[in-house]
Amino acid sequence: MWLATTSGAREDELSLDSCHSASSPVIRNCNTFSMASTSVPENYYVAPVGETQMVVLRRYENLRLIGSGAQGIVCAATDTVTNMPVAIKKLSRPFQNVTHAKRAYREFILMNLVNHKNIIGLLNAFSPQREVEEFTDLYIVMELMDANLCQADHERLSYLLYQMLCGIKHLHSAGIIHRDLKPSNIVVKSNCTLKILDFGLARTAVEAFMMTPYVVTRYYRAPEVILGMGYNENVDVWSIGCIFGELVRGRVLFPGADHIDQWTRIIELLGTPDPKFLSRLQTTVRNYVENRPKCQAVPFETLFADNMFPPCADNARLTAAKARDLLSRMLVIDPEQRISVDEALAHEYVNVWYDHSEVGWRIILHYKKFSR
Numbered sequence: 001m002w003l004a005t006t007s008g009a010r011e012d013e014l015s016l017d018s019c020h021s022a023s024s025p026v027i028r029n030c031n032t033f034s035m036a037s038t039s040v041p042e043n044y045y046v047a048p049v050g051e052t053q054m055v056v057l058r059r060y061e062n063l064r065l066i067g068s069g070a071q072g073i074v075c076a077a078t079d080t081v082t083n084m085p086v087a088i089k090k091l092s093r094p095f096q097n098v099t100h101a102k103r104a105y106r107e108f109i110l111m112n113l114v115n116h117k118n119i120i121g122l123l124n125a126f127s128p129q130r131e132v133e134e135f136t137d138l139y140i141v142m143e144l145m146d147a148n149l150c151q152a153d154h155e156r157l158s159y160l161l162y163q164m165l166c167g168i169k170h171l172h173s174a175g176i177i178h179r180d181l182k183p184s185n186i187v188v189k190s191n192c193t194l195k196i197l198d199f200g201l202a203r204t205a206v207e208a209f210m211m212t213p214y215v216v217t218r219y220y221r222a223p224e225v226i227l228g229m230g231y232n233e234n235v236d237v238w239s240i241g242c243i244f245g246e247l248v249r250g251r252v253l254f255p256g257a258d259h260i261d262q263w264t265r266i267i268e269l270l271g272t273p274d275p276k277f278l279s280r281l282q283t284t285v286r287n288y289v290e291n292r293p294k295c296q297a298v299p300f301e302t303l304f305a306d307n308m309f310p311p312c313a314d315n316a317r318l319t320a321a322k323a324r325d326l327l328s329r330m331l332v333i334d335p336e337q338r339i340s341v342d343e344a345l346a347h348e349y350v351n352v353w354y355d356h357s358e359v360g361w362r363i364i365l366h367y368k369k370f371s372r
Contacts, residue, residue: 040055040128041128043057043058044056044057044058044128045058047063047075049063049064049065049073049075050065050068050073052073052090054073054075054088054090054139055128055137056077056088056126056139057126059079059080059081060077060078060079060080060086060088060141061077061078061080062076062077062078063075063076063077063088064076064077066087067184072089072090072091072094073089073090074087074088074089074090075087075088075090076088076144079123079141084144085144086123086141086142086143086144087141087142087143087144087145088139088140088141088142089139089140089141089142090137090138090139091104091137091138091139091140093136094138095135095136104138107140107198108122108125108138108140110176111140111142112125114170114171116166116167116170117166117193117195117358118163118164118166118167118170118194118195118196118358119167119170119171119195119196119197120142120143120145120187120195120196120197121142121143122140122141122142123141123142123143124140124141125138125139125140125141126139126141127139142197143195145187145188145189145193145195146189146190153310153311153313154309154310154311154312154313154315154318154319154323155313155315155318156192157247157248157310157323158313158318158323158349158350158352158353159192159353160188160192160194160247161240161244161326161349161350162345162350162353162354163193163194164181164186164194164196164240164243165240165341165344165345165350166345166358166359167194167195167196168181168196168236168237168240168341169341169342169345169359171236172233172236172341177232177233177235177236178196178236178239179235179236180198180217181196181220181236181239181240181243182217182219182220182239182243183243183246185197185198186243218256218258218259218262219242219252219253219254219255219256219262220238220239220242220243221235221238221239221259221262222234222235222238222239222335223238223263223266223273223333223334223335224335226259226262226263226266227263227281227285227289228282228285229280229281229282229335231335232335233341234335234338234340235335236341237330237338237339237340237341237344238330238331238335238338240330240344241327241330241331242254242331244323244326244327244330245303245304245327245331248304248308248309248323248327249304249308250308253265253269253331254266254269263289264292266333267292267295267333268295268298269297269298269303270297270298270331270332270333271295271296271297271298272289272292272294272295273289273333273334274334276334277333277334278290300324300327300328301324304320304323304324304327306320308320309323315352317348317349317352318349318352322347322348322349323349325347325348325349326339326344326347326349326350329343329344329347330344345359
């Protein structure tokens with residue numbers, strides 16, 4: 001699944017002035033063509049996809065729907081210029097309001113600037129409209145990934161986790177928090193190559209410290225976000241832990257019906273946090289949490305029993321016990337006690353794949369400009 005439905009969010013201020021700069025690398029990479037409201041440009045054609053009319057460049061053929069959601073739809077297609085399969089994402093009403101525009105801008109500019117093998121990159125972007133008054137449609141072209149996350153043997157499970165951590169470390173090193181990690185935003189190829197996508201909610205670490213809690217799809221939302229605390233890049237580590245645990249158990253770990261139920265689901269498995277953590281909560285939140293029934297943590301040996309894991313691999317480090325240990329360090333309610341991305345990459349269960357050229361991938365410094 002390529003697209004996820006993200007909850008409505010109150011967003012803080014973000015300048016969109018750079019979107020209109022003629023010198024912007026984003027604009028230079030965007031092919032725009034004039035189109036009267038009642039006609040299609042010569043080098044475009046209309047491709048019906050389900051109930052949606054896609055107006056795409058003629059170089060893209062054989063469109064077929066592969067995903068849909070609140071943000072738009074994604075089609076697989078063939079690029080006849082490169083003779084390669086691609087994915088084309090049509091953003092749904094990207095300029096309907098300021099919030100939609102901010103998300104479209106963030107995703108567009110980050111995809112254009114990002115450069116890491118485990119993060120989806122921008123191949124092309126276009127709009128069939130040229131005039132500002134007509135500019136309603138935005139299409140993003142990406143590499144087509146042909147599989148979703150699914151349970152695998154220890155080698156594949158470990159390697160997928162390693163790649164997730166590499167991609168997120170790259171973003172964190174540039175001061176970017178993804179904020180919306182979930183299985184539908186992690187795509188893989190049949191050869192086990194993994195890429196992270198969907199940057200509509202990504203923000204800089206400085207901006208994220210006291211942001212709205214309505215980020216990250218609920219099931220993968222870190223406790224500090226649910227409780228309205230300041231947060232940092234460790235929210236992404238929690239989300240990766242939830243995804244990892246879901247791969248092992250074959251179902252969502254914390255399927256909360258709302259944010260209160262989400263907290264209840266978390267403490268039912270991980271236990272009520274200690275007083276030191278509770279003392280950092282806002283008074284009203286702390287009073288609520290303290291007045292809830294106390295829960296004892298379920299042992300990780302029960303939560304992630306040996307029979308939930310694939311058979312042990314030839315490598316002695318790729319065992320259920322090692323995987324469970326890493327999960328126990330990721331799924332920690334207190335973010336100050338939670339393992340960091342660097343520590344996770346050094347863990348025995350994933351460091352068998354460690355390659356400095358992947359972990360220490362060169363950072364493009366102007367990633368940090370994307371939120372201006």
